[in-house]
Amino acid sequence: MHPQIDYKICVDSLECYDNCPINVFDAEETAEGKRAVVAHPEDCLECEDCIRVCPTDAIKLVDD
Numbered sequence: 001m002h003p004q005i006d007y008k009i010c011v012d013s014l015e016c017y018d019n020c021p022i023n024v025f026d027a028e029e030t031a032e033g034k035r036a037v038v039a040h041p042e043d044c045l046e047c048e049d050c051i052r053v054c055p056t057d058a059i060k061l062v063d064d
Contacts, residue, residue, distance in 0.1 A: 001061040002041030003050050010035065010058040016050035025050070 003016070003024060017025040017036040026039035050059050 001046050001063055002044040003038050003059050004062045005036060005038060006058045006060075007035070009056045010054075011056050012036070013055055015053040015055065016059055019049050019053045021045070021047065021049060 005016070012033060012035045014027060014034060014036055017027050022040075022043050022045060024038060024040050024044050025036045027034045028037045044061075046061060048061070051057075051061070
C-alpha cells in the first residue's frame with residue numbers, strides 16, 4: 001500500500017512531505033507554489049504519519 005493525494009481537497013500544506021520518516025513524498029513546484037507528490041510509493045512503510053498530519057484528510061493509503 002502507498003499514499004494517494006486527493007488534489008481536489010489538498011491545501012498544499014506540505015505536512016506529509018515534512019513528516020514522512022522515509023521521504024516517500026517530494027515537493028513539486030507549481031504556478032501556485034509547492035505541492036507534495038508521491039515520488040517513492042514503493043518505499044512506504046504504511047505508518048500513516050502522512051494521514052495523521054494532513055489538515056484536510058486529502059491522503060489515503062491505496063493498493064496498486
